Amino acid sequence: MAKQTTILIVEDEHILVDMYADRFRAEGWKVYTAASRDEGLKLTKQKKPDIILLDILLFDGHGIEFLQRKKQDPIIADIPVVVFSNLEDPQTKKEALELGTKEYLLKTDYTPQELVAKVKSYLK
Amino acid sequence: MLFDSVIYILLVVNALLGVAVLFRDSKQKVNQLFAGFVILVNLWIFSNFLENEPDIVGVERLGLFLRLDFALALFVFLLWFYFCKTFVQLSHSPFFDFVLGRTLLFLSGALALLSLLGSFILTDITFQDNIIAFKQGVLWPMYALLLLILTLGGLFYLLWGRIQTKQEKHILKQQQIELILLGFLLSAGNAVFINLFLQTFYTITLEISRFGLYGMTFLVGFTAYAVIRKRLLGIRIILTQLLVAVIGILLLINVFSSENSLEYTWKTFLLVTFLVAGYLLIKSVLNEIKQKEELQQTYKKLKELDEAKSEFVSIASHQLRTPLTAIKGYISMLLEGTYGKLSAKQEKPIDNIYESNERLIHLVNDLLNISRIESGRIKVEWQKAKLQEVVQSVIDELQIKTKEKKLKLSLEKPILLPSFNMDPAKIRNIVLNIIDNAIRYTAEGSITVTLSAQPENRNLPTTSALIKIQDTGEGMGQQELQHLFESFSRGRTGTKMWTEGAGLGLYIAKQFVNMHKGRIWAKSAGKGKGSTFFVQIPVQ
Structure with a gap:
């Protein structure tokens, strides 16, 4: 039996969390969600998802801090991350890519279906 | 003593x-x-x-x-x-x-x-x-x-x-x-x-x-x-005052050393003239310093306002984009059938909502870009890329839109230009804005894109790439051509055709072309005779 793909969505806007979670579940994926940076890090260590979808502006901190702390932890450092944000800031994008993010995507550029396709491409 | x-x-x-x-x-x-x-x-x-x-x-x-x-x-x-x-x-x-x-x-x-x-x-x-x-x-x-x-x-x-x-x-x-x-x-x-x-x-x-x-x-x-x-007050004014005071004192002492009334009168006149000149000199220096300080204050305030505006635009764009993302996402999932199949009657209005939402997203993107361009916060992210691939990706993206209007969109006689330094995202934006414009202002016919190397003589090294986008649309008069690349300029044709768009796309395209040290211009034989846009990008 093929292992179920797992994804962790770190996003504090519940409307968007529900939307993306619905779409990934429709693909047959196991979806975990976290509404804050710290909860995201905790779940990453506990569940070790196959991939993480990370927002940048979180209510308890910055997504960049999440990436920095994840990188420092050898247990979870290698889990791929795709940053998905509406913050179009070149400096933040540069920092995120330097910290090992697979890609920095603007939310309004992608429908959930297009996002699923993008995320799948990083798992191949 | x-x-x-x-x-x-x-x-x-x-x-x-x-x-x-x-x-x-x-x-x-x-x-x-x-x-x-x-x-x-x-x-x-x-x-x-x-x-x-x-x-x-x-x-x-x-x-x-x-x-x-x-x-x-x-x-x-x-x-x-x-x-x-x-x-x-x-x-x-x-x-x-x-x-x-x-x-x-x-x-x-x-x-x-x-x-x-x-x-x-x-x-x-x-x-x-x-x-x-x-x-x-x-x-x-x-x-x-x-x-x-x-x-x-x-x-x-x-x-x-x-x-x-x-x-x-x-x-x-x-x-x-x-x-x-x-x-x-x-x-x-x-x-x-x-x-x-x-x-x-x-x-x-x-x-x-x-x-x-x-x-x-x-x-x-x-x-x-x-x-x-x-x-x-600054050292210069203090030294000026000191100097005037010292010379004034010396001239005063000189007055008291006069030997006769004529000398006394003359030296007094000299002292008074000097004091008046000294006063005027100090006053003009003070005014200059005051104006300089006021300018510095104004500059400081303008800088603060500019930073506040940029921060506001950045935050506002982010906040606007969040609900737009939700609308885009849910509408697309409804159309896709994630929440069950829609009836034919339901599909069309929901599709219209999706399209309207996309327009709003583009408007927010354009406004953010303009704000960044005008405050000098947009930078070119240089990387080697193939121009043909960038242009082809835009054409692929817009095929659905052109087909809906029964127009033909194609890249004619593609030539292989070597990879060169550019900001692919901005070049993409330039081409997208021009072709999108062409689609809006073309009721029937075609939009043809061609790429060429400049100079055309293949024995000479390529110094620039030329993108030509020709349409069979409404065309433009001389007046419209002159103001084409200004912001919020849609021309009479745009108003007449009730075309959507705020007139920002070509303005942004021009700014991006300028960042590449390129040229953008347009030609039209007149109303009803189509338009041709040219974008020349130096090959580095």
Whole structure:
């Protein structure tokens, strides 16, 4: 039996969390969600998802801090991350890519279906 | 008697300046150090005065006051050193500061004690011909060296502070340091002139030689002014005022030296003319300084407003995009059937909502881009890319839209240009805006895109790439062509056709082309005869 793909969505806007979670579940994926940076890090260590979808502006901190702390932890450092944000800031994008993010995507550029396709491409 | 009065006046003036500084803010360490410095300077000046006054202190005590003079000099310059260091706010590591402070204090204290109690600094003290004299003791070089280190150390901190404040554009602090430096130079210059130059080449009286030390009042005065005043006038205006005052005083003295009424009248006329000219000069310099300060204030406010605007636009764009993302996402999932199949009747209106939402997203993107372009916050992200791939991706994206309008969109005679440095995202944006424009203003027919290398002669190296986008649309008149790339310009055709769009796309395209040091222009044979857009990008 093929292992179920797992994804962790770190996003504090519940409307968007529900939307993306619905779409990934429709693909047959196991979806975990976290509404804050710290909860995201905790779940990453506990569940070790196959991939993480990370927002940048979180209510308890910055997504960049999440990436920095994840990188420092050898247990979870290698889990791929795709940053998905509406913050179009070149400096933040540069920092995120330097910290090992697979890609920095603007939310309004992608429908959930297009996002699923993008995320799948990083798992191949 | 006159000379004796001078010292008492100076002591009072110095004391008042010290009190004024302390009164301004007694909790500030700088102010406390300055007050201490002034107290020591006064004690030093008075001690220096008394060492040659046997009638006041008695002959047997002259030597004591001489030793006190030399001991106090060390503490005066020790406090000068600390004052300068504290004023410019230069601190090293706590350990270094501790060691430096304790070492200098120890050395100063030790040498001051030796000056007071032994013959290591001063020896063979005598009072002859109404002047006290001495010979240099065995530790005199060490004394002189420490004094030099403390003096130059303080000067070093001031000069360092002057450089730092100039780099960081702290105008007030810079002016304060300049004033203190000016006071130092005047004091030092005065001392060197009187005690070195005049005493070496001329015979001067004791009273005149004392003025070498009295010049410390320059340092006290300028430093007090620098510390007290919130707004400083700047050295140039102060020197101008000083110069006018000095010349005015000399001219006044000259008036009183007149020998007859004609000379008196003429010299008075000269004095009055000079004072009027001096007043006008100072007033014009003050006005210039005031205008400069106002400009600097305005610039500062504009910069703050610009940063606030950028931050607002960034936050507003982010906040606007969040609900737009939700609408886009849910609508697309409804259309996709994630929540169950839609009826044919439901599909069309929901599709319209999706399209309207996409327009809103593009508008937000365009407004954000314009804000960034106008505040200079957009940068080119150079990377090697193939122009054909960038253009093809735009054509692929817009095929659905052109098919809906039954238009033909194609890339004709594609040529393989080598990869060259560009910002692919911005080039994509340029091509997308032009083709999107063409789709809007073309009711029927086609939109043809061609790429070519410039110059066309293949034997010559390629210097630029040319993108040509030709449509069979409404065309434009000369008037429209002139204003085409301005923001919020849609022309009459745009208004007539009730075309969507705010007229920002071509303006943004032009800005992006400019960032690549390229050219963008358009041609049209007239109304109803289509348009052709050209984008030339240098190949680097």
